[in-house]
Amino acid sequence: MVYRYTVSITPPAEPPQTRDSVYSEFVLDLPPAWQPQAPEEDNTVAFHQPTADAALVVSVDFIASGADDLQALGEQVIAQRLAALAHATPGDWQTLQQQRRPHRSGAGLELSFAAELPGRQVALYLGYATPRKLLHFLMICSPDRAAALALFNATVPHFKPRLP
Template sequence: MAGRLNMLYRYSVNLTPPPADPVVKQGHVYSEFVLDLPPAWQAQAHAGDNTVAFHEPAADAALIVSVDFIESGATDLQALAAEVIARRLAALPAATPGLWQTLQQQVRPHRSGAGLELSFAAELPGEQVALYLGYATPRKLLHFLMLCGPDRAAAVALFNATVPQFQPRLP
């Protein structure tokens, strides 16, 4: 149909952090991020708490966004961020066995000053590329992980087209 409009789905995920006191159950709901994705991204069932997952069949790409609620001091964030990246990289071979290679990793202050921005790129040569963007604040760890086929350029292009549609709420 000529003049057909491309529609976007708007996902707003509300996640409830665990109460500070297990006896007191307060229903404080936080909207931790907004993610606008084209219709090609299909929502997938995911067993993890505080996790949403999507699949883009044409690109054979998966996107997993999750939140871990924490209690940390600002002085702990740098060490915590390095540990998060190390654990995420170590988890890749468990999900897809093989010799994963880290292409890049970085921790830097977020431009808002509300925490740290974490990132890495890794690949299982000839099979898969993993691109990660995360945020560490004194109250949460927010994870955005994209898994794509072996074409680095296509993976980076898809990641770069998708990341601007991800709006984390910090701190």
């Protein structure tokens, strides 16, 4: 009987390093390229990715709302977040997409939008509205839509909200 086998002399690829940040309302395990920044508000964490010239802000607002109010609350949250963008960076922000839908767990609503300040910035938002909190994940990127979307899609899986 002859046994055949192969041996690799190439060391196995190391899994990418991440920096775990565990908070009461979410877990965030970002790659080291995302550098922590001093937050401007309570219940907020902020990061900067210098290579992509992108900023990430995750925040939580605690509320007391009935489950019946979530659809209206979702509309209001998106409108307020878009208004905050225009206030923080004045200009003609254009909303490219917005959506409100039930979260797959049934624990609340999932909110999202994409907005652009043409030639200057792209903003991508993912949020959750539950009867006890609003959880916000906002990324601000350079004006390249495709690069912004690729970075957002690569970063969102590192964000694990705790619902409700």
